[in-house]
Amino acid sequence: MTDRLSLEQRIQTAFADLVAAHPHDGFLQYRIDQSRLPEVARFLHERLKGRLALLFAIDCRPRAQKYEIQYLFALGAGQPWVLLTVELVGSASLFTSITPSVHAAQWYEREIRDLFGLIPQGHPDLRRLVRHEHWPQGLHPLQKAFPWDKTMGWQQGEYRFRHIEGEGVFEVPVGPIHAGIIEPGHFRFSVAGEPIMQLEVRHFWKHRGIEKLFEQCTLSGALPLAERVSGDTTIGHSLAYCQAVESLLHLExxxxxxxxxxxxxxLERLHNHIGDVGAICNDTAYTLAHAHCSRMKEQLMQLNDWLTGSRFLRGTMAIGGVTKDLTAIQQRAVIDSLDRIEKDFAELESIIFANASLTDRLETTGVLTERTAWDHGAVGVVGRASGIDHDVRRDRPFAAYDEVPVHTVVYRYGDVRARLRVRMDEIHESIRLIREIWQQLPHGSILAAADHMPQPGEWALSAVESWRGEVLYFVMAGDDGHIHRCKVRDPSFVNWPAIQWAAVGNIIPDFPLINKSFNLSYAGNDL
Amino acid sequence: MFRILKKSLKTGLVTGQYPQAQPLVTPIPAAHEKAAPFKSSLTIREVDTGSCNACEMEMNALTNPVYDVERFGVHIAASPRHADALVVTGPVAVNMEHPLKEVYKQTPHPKLVIALGDCAINCGIFKGSYAVTGPVERHIPVDVRIPGCPPRPVEILEALASIRSFRTPSDE
Structure with a gap:
């Protein structure tokens, strides 16, 4: 409580005319005029060290003829979220860009421009982001007037990449279809000789209109969709969605x-991290470690299948709890297999780090400095490898993390090795957490029923530390149990722009390694 | 060195350690004939047109030591120009329609198209969205359908094996 007062007081001291609202526990909301926005955002970001966690728009039609733009800042562990709300009433379609002072806003504002047709004034880069050039002009799918199942036309157009010109400078286009079994995305390298001078990421090939699809669903019916935002983060996304809806339904x-x-x-973190450790080694051509890791990953996937009937743990989360309970026999089997895997993995770790040529590839490759990570608001494994000490499990405990506290792993170097080390340490930490969970696992029911219906316009926000990083869901209730707006933010969305800086100065053959060490989701980014 | 050897010896053989699947439900009559020229090998190029990436993970799992798809002559190529078969996952997102058609054009004849997962077959949960242009077969002819969300690796393995099981001794 003292935190809230002190934070509120500090904002009050700087901006005497701002009045805080407390829409929920743990939130400070300020409705401000957009002319004040840049200075307030700048104050929160630079003076109070607030990280721009989310920026999104809501079309309030048909209830009110306005758009709302919400800026969510995260200020340190235990502090409330600070939400700035700007309204655009009627036909107003210009809003002030905060990108010049808060760099992390750049993709968000371009996204709003594409999906809502609202124009961020003063934004340094107004090229299309989500809408590829062939989308007809004036098509903004998240406007309420836009039918969700509309068939799109086609127009001619060309995306202008940032060019570097000069003697010996040439461009290497890669993608959208890559050589490995990975998702589509386009990378444009400008190189002079071997080193990368500039990398531009162009994504959103897989844009499937997920946020619009959410608006067609009921609060209880959208869970399968949340599970399929990014398949490898099934639990991360479904849990974040469930938590948001539960807070709307006042469910305990x-x-x-x-x-x-x-x-x-x-469990989800484990199989993904182990797979990543192997894949990073594989991209340095160290296939032995890859073979061992993918074998362990497969054991974990089979364990998932045996426990829940899904290798991706699909269908385990439910609004109000979980659908799958575990018997004592299953618990013992889990502990046994995790003991085996931990021993197995520890042996492999010592083999990996005994290999000097491998370590040589990993060290100083793809350095993301703490400053760049902070400017982009990098989260999750990527952030923690660059010294950003942030973990939702510790800072804003959810599920059982208040009773089973997590030891956050932080490295400072920001290179591929640091990201590998974060993953390795988190594997051990996850196994420790699971043991702890089994020791403390209480008896009782696993599902609560809801008897409350949220009013249209009520909203909730939830954060979950998935294996990749912070997943955010903002859910606003609509009429008769439907969803008015669901903003999904996968950690990939904030980490993708950061990779452009991590690649600079490295050679193209190292880029797959850097990309693998980030291992970001294209599906979760493109939505 | 000895540590590596010890680890490998201790691990032993893991290939084939997976629960068996029921035979594939969808019969694939015409696909056998199309697959005949490839005899007992099949080179695959995987194309993701908008999946949630679970299908990709299962395709990747096929290459791990447990499933080891190469022992059945299935090889994963880096370019569609080297491929006998395209494995397409996900509904065709509006931005991926053009790349998909391009990839199909780049794949040399004769070729097979395998739609992997429910989304590729009928758009699954993304059906109807403004940004989804339809299932794979709306854009390119599909020969084999492997349902599931996502299909388990063993099911993909079964399906790939069953395409090539129609091999008469004279073909070999």
Missing amino acids: IPRRARFLRSFFLE
């Missing part, structure tokens, strides 16, 4: 269900 989650949620989230 049974204690056993909260523990099981943490368990499933850690």
Whole structure:
């Protein structure tokens, strides 16, 4: 409580005329005029060290003829979220860009421009982001007037990449279809000789209109969609969605269900991290480690399948709790297999770090400095490898993490090795957490029923530390249990722009390695 | 060195350690004939046109030591120009329609198209969206359909094996 007062007081001291609202516990909301926006945002970002966690727009039609633009700042562990709200009433379609002072806003504002047709004034880069050039002009799918199942036309157009010109400078286009079994995305390298001078990422090939699809669903019916935003983060996304809806429904989650949620989230983290460790080694052509890791990953996937009937743990989360309870026999089997895998993995770790030529490839490759990471608001594994000490599990405990605290792993170098080390340490940490969860697992029910219906316009926000990083869901209720607006933010969305800086100065053959060490989702980014 | 050897010996053989699947439900009559020229090998190029990436993970799992798809002569190529078969996952997102058609054009004849997962077959949960232009077969002819969300690796393996099971001794 003192935190809130002190934070509120500090904002009050700087801007005497601002009045804070407390829409929920843990939130400070300020409705401000857009002329004040840049200075307030700048104050929050630079003076109070607030990270721009989310920036999105809401079309309030048909209830009110206005758009709302929401700026969500995260200020340190235990502090409330600060939400700035700007209204654009009637036909107003210009809003002030904060990108010049808060760099992390750049993609968000371009996204709003594409999906809502609202123009961020003063934004240094107004090229299309989500809408590829062949989308007809004036097509902004998240406007309420736009039918969700409209068939799009086609127009001729060309995306202008940033060019570097000069003697010996040439461009290497890569993608959207890559050589490996990975998702589509386009990378444009400008190189002079071997080193990369500039990398431009052009994504959104897989844009499937997920946020619009959410608006066609009911609060209870959208869970399968949340599970499929990014398949490898099934639990991360479904848990974040469930938490947001539960807070709208004022649902109290049974204690056993909260523990099981943490368990499933850690299980998901385990198989993804182990797979990543192998894949990073594989991209340095060290296939031995890859073979061992993918074998362990497969064991974990089979364990998932045996426990829940899905290799990706699909269908385990439910609004109000979880659908799958675990018997004592299953618990023992889980502990046994995790003991085996931890021993197995520890042996492999010592083999990996005994290999000097491998370490040589990893060290000083793809350095993301702490400053660049901070400017982009980098989260998750990528942020923690660059010294950004941020973990939702510790800073804003959800599920059972208040009772089973996590030891956050932070490295400072920001290179591929640091990202590998974060993953390795988190594997051990996850196994430790799962053991702890089993020791403390309470008895009781695993599912609570809802008897409350949210009013149209009520909203909730939830954050979950998925294996990649912070997943955010903002859900606003609409009429008769439908969703008015669901903003999904996968950690990939903030980390993708950062990779452009991590690649600079490296050679193109190292880019796959750097990309793998970030391992970002294209599906979660493109939505 | 000894540590590596010890680790490998201790691990032993893991290939084939997976639960078996039921035989594939969808019969694939015409696909056998199309697959005949490839005899017992098949080179695959995977194209993602908008999946949630779970299908990609399962395709990747096929190459791990447990499934080891190469032992059945299935090889994954880096370019569509080297491929006998395209494996397409996901509904065709509006931005991926053009790349998909381009990839199809670049793949040499004869070629097979395998739609992997429910989304590629009928758009799955993304059906109807403004940004989804339809299932794969709306854009390119599909020969084999492997349903599931996502299909398990063993199911993909079964399906790939069943395309090539129609091999008469004279073909070999």
